[in-house]
Every structure is written in C-alpha cells, then in structure tokens.
Amino acid sequence: MQRRVLCLLEELGFDSGRVPSSNLIFIRTKGEDGLKARERELANACWAFHDRVINTLNIKVVLCFGSIAGKWVQKKLGAGELLETVFENNPSGRKSQSFRNTIGIGVVIATHPGRITWNPAGADPTHLVEHFLTSSATVDKRRH
Numbered sequence: 001m002q003r004r005v006l007c008l009l010e011e012l013g014f015d016s017g018r019v020p021s022s023n024l025i026f027i028r029t030k031g032e033d034g035l036k037a038r039e040r041e042l043a044n045a046c047w048a049f050h051d052r053v054i055n056t057l058n059i060k061v062v063l064c065f066g067s068i069a070g071k072w073v074q075k076k077l078g079a080g081e082l083l084e085t086v087f088e089n090n091p092s093g094r095k096s097q098s099f100r101n102t103i104g105i106g107v108v109i110a111t112h113p114g115r116i117t118w119n120p121a122g123a124d125p126t127h128l129v130e131h132f133l134t135s136s137a138t139v140d141k142r143r144h
Contacts, residue, residue, distance in 0.1 A: 004113040005065075008126045012133070020053055024069040043072055051076075054105065061098075061106035061132050063125070070109030074099050079107040084128060096125045098132050106132045 009016045025042045054062065054077075062077065064070035074080075079099035088094045088111070096110040110125030 002113050008124075008129070011126050012130055020057060020059070022050065022053075024050070024064075024072065039068075047076060059105065061108060061129060063108045063110065063129055065110055066112040067109060070107065074107045074109065077101050077105055077107055079105065084131060086125075086128065096128055098128045100132075108132065 005021075006016050009019055024046065025039070026046050027042060050073075053059070062073055064073050079101040081100045081102075083098040083100055083106070085095055085097045094111050096108065098106055098108045100106050108125060108128045110128065
C-alpha cells in the first residue's frame with residue numbers, strides 16, 4: 001500500500017495487514033488510459049469477487065481512490081445518499097465525498113494518493129472515513 005494509505009489506516013487505528021484492499025480491476029497497467037476500452041467489461045468481471053468480500057466480511061465502508069473507480073463502486077453498491085463533501089483548499093477544487101446505501105454500507109470517494117499529496121487543507125480523506133465509522137452513518141441494516 002502507498003505510504004499515505006498506510007498513514008490513513010494507522011491514524012484510524014487499523015492494522016494495514018488486517019484491512020482488505022484491492023484494485024477494482026485485477027490487471028496491471030501504467031494508468032487508467034490503458035483500461036479505457038475494456039474498463040466496464042473488466043470491472044464487471046471482477047465485481048463478483050468484491051461483492052463477496054464486502055458481504056462475507058460485513059464491510060462497513062469502502063474507500064475508493066479516484067473518481068472513476070469510486071463512482072463505479074458507488075453505483076454497484078447503490079450508495080446514493082450523499083453524507084459529506086469536502087473540497088481541497090487549492091485552485092484544483094477537487095473533492096472527496098462519502099455516500100451510504102440503504103443497508104448502511106458507505107462509500108468514500110477520495111482523491112487518488114498517487115495523483116496528489118494529501119497535505120493541502122481538505123485533501124486528506126481520513127476524517128471522511130472516520131466520520132462514517134464513528135457516526136450514526138454506520139448503522140448496519142443487514143439482516144443476519
């Protein structure tokens with residue numbers, strides 16, 4: 001995992017070795033441009049694995065880096081309720097957002113740590129994840 005992601009997990013009190021993590025698509029490329037032609041097909045082919053992990057491990061929040069993967073996961077999980085939006089305090093105006101679906105699973109869509117340092121005010125998504133995990137947003141409505 002990238003150093004920034006390890007710091008985020010540590011700040012939240014998680015052991016990085018015990019937090020499930022994965023790419024949305026299981027193909028190595030130099031960037032998103034290498035996937036454009038087959039992006040939807042590949043993401044759909046990999047989704048069964050992600051869905052099983054999310055449900056088997058009772059995942060409360062999925063943290064996505066980058067808007068393309070984030071919006072895709074948000075749609076697949078039906079996370080339509082916007083909980084929070086933060087804008088970076090810089091000219092880019094990039095934003096990170098958190099959403100929730102009807103059964104209580106959250107999706108946090110954050111700027112990609114490989115594309116921007118999280119040092120500028122508003123760029124670090126840690127508090128979005130923390131707010132979701134510590135607030136009433138995490139009410140788990142799954143049937144056991």
